[in-house]
Amino acid sequence: MSDSEDDIPLVQRAAAPSAKSTPKPAAAKAAAKPAAAQPQSRARTNGASKKKPETEDEDDDEESEEASSSSESEDEDSESDLPLAKRRKSKSPGAASTGAKRKRATPQRESEGAKRSKREPGSSKSGQVMWKTLRHCGVLFPPEYEPHGVKMLYDGKPVTLTPEQEEVATMFAVMKDTDYMKKPVFLKNFWEGFKEVLGKNHVIKTLDKCDFTSIYDWHMAQREAKKNVSKEEKDRIKKDKDEKEAKYKVAYVDGRPEPVGNFRVEPPGLFRGRGEHPKMGKIKRRVYPRDITINIGEGEPVPEHPYPGQTWKEIKHDHTVTWLAYWKDTISSKDYKYVFLGATSTFKADSDLAKYEKARKLKDLIVDVRKNYERDWESSDNKKRQMGVAMYFIDKLALRAGHEKDEDEADTVGCCTLKVENVDLEPGNKVKFDFLGKDSIRYENVVEVHPTVYKNLERFRRIDSTGKKKKPGDQLFETFDAQDLNKELKNIMDGLSVKVFRTYNASITLDRLLSEWEASKKGADVQSVDQKKVDYDVANKEVAILCNHQRSVPKTHTNQMEKIQEKLQALSTELKELEDELAAVQKGKGEGKKASADSLLSRIEKKKQAIFKVELQARSKEDLKTVALGTSKINYMDPRITIAWCKRNEVPIEKIFNKSLLGKFNWAMDVEPSFRF
DNA sequence: ACCGCGACTTGTGGATATGGTA
């Protein structure tokens, strides 16, 4: 790492998982199901008037009943192995019921507390049929490269490049003001790629003598020009583009229209790895139809493409998978790029629901799970002890599993791949974690742990199970890996894996915090929606900290805060003026007095509220500057918790979920207000 | 009993749309 200066801002971890050595009380199995769960209390208190503009999708009607009821309760097996989607009545394609605002198709799934039996709905696991018919238009290719003819300099002299070479030079030139330019690995990888494109015996012999400034300038000029196009022209261009893209945006699954996620083929460019990625700067080749495998229903028209001489790499009809197309990544031979349906699709909704139901299932077992791994801390079997400690970290700190990685990937770790130097022991049974996790985001945290864990760690850091000394770079847990751990978890619960703990802990934390909030505010003065939203964010923040979802402080943050302060200044001056005025009026006499005093009074009140609101925002902004709330909202916190809370507290759901989240969580909207995770 | 493959979720930052403000 370079200067620790702009290192990831260290999130205030103080609040992180209580230093308590004992696992959390596991939410005493939330009474959760107050028998009288307001039956059909559709009492949607929140202002969330149902008139959502309706996202193109789902016009599938069907009485929401049927789909659920049957499949729901008896879920277990037989054909119910089919993902939910499958079981939905599919509407005849044509019948795009324009009018009929469809209710969300997904009915309640409150699996009242316990026993939701084995089969999760929608779990797209192995071999299950995901669709009967599938129709789509394939993928959209990026435009071919258009040479600009701007010459770069080599050793001070202009060089003529072939279009192909120029394209690569341009990829590089354009990155002039990024700090990749300072990274030796990036430069080396780029040069290797560039050299190859140049061919042997080219005048360009070394990157040092290359000057791409002219191309960079050209690029900037282009950008500027684009910005200055007239509004009408811009609109026209956009409209054009939208029309060209329209057909790629939708796929028909069993006749139902579903949004396609990323239908665009990735354009060529230089690979930008995160952190110190060994492959940064490599050329990401252009992808052609011959590289792409299409998955589509039998008998459906094969998608077209703009390369007359070519054919798709393959046309498949695999009903057990949800992808529409894929190609091999050109950077890493073992990676694939997929085209999937969008987040609002039925496939995704089903698996989202399944994910949370699985986590809730874990909730019912968590007390035992904890008892078990705590017992393992004392085992005479070293491996068991290590696993027990790892499980503790995973559960308590919501660490990721951490699979083994290759040399040619960024050097990051998860729980199972922690190295001895990632964990420091401090007095008072305190453990200090410091490592780079996913995306090379630094995880830094000091936690007090159970003494037995502490003792174990002392040993794990020092020697391996054969008694051999460990050194930096050695695994903290050398006796097992993520796979082994997951295998063990399968014995505890069907479908259980490490990541489920992250989901579980995020969701249960939100649930707990929100309900504590409600308990403490019960009967208290009516709060503004703004205040409630801020309070929700506080809970959200705690979850984000648990999951280590950081963000870099926005560049403009300081600036913005100053502006807010100024605004506050102005407001309070105005307030002062009003108050003076009022005083003056009250002193004076005469007719209009009463009226103008009243009016002043109300203006003063308004002003005070405005001030309060700005202050609130200022505090919240400052408080959240290093925390990314979005990630947990999108991926970890069961949306039903939030929606139910909104209903109970008269907060319009739109205050918490933006448009795309509303779409993504459509499946959860009908949740009972009494829902508890 | 691995281990690479394949498919799907999670994650961040950059690009762009948008809505409040001068």
Place this chain on the structure above:
DNA sequence: TACCATATCCACAAGTCGCGGT
């Protein structure tokens, strides 16, 4: 009514995890 900074969207990288082949 253009600006302008933020809020949202999007691209695509980087994880997780089960499976099937050897």
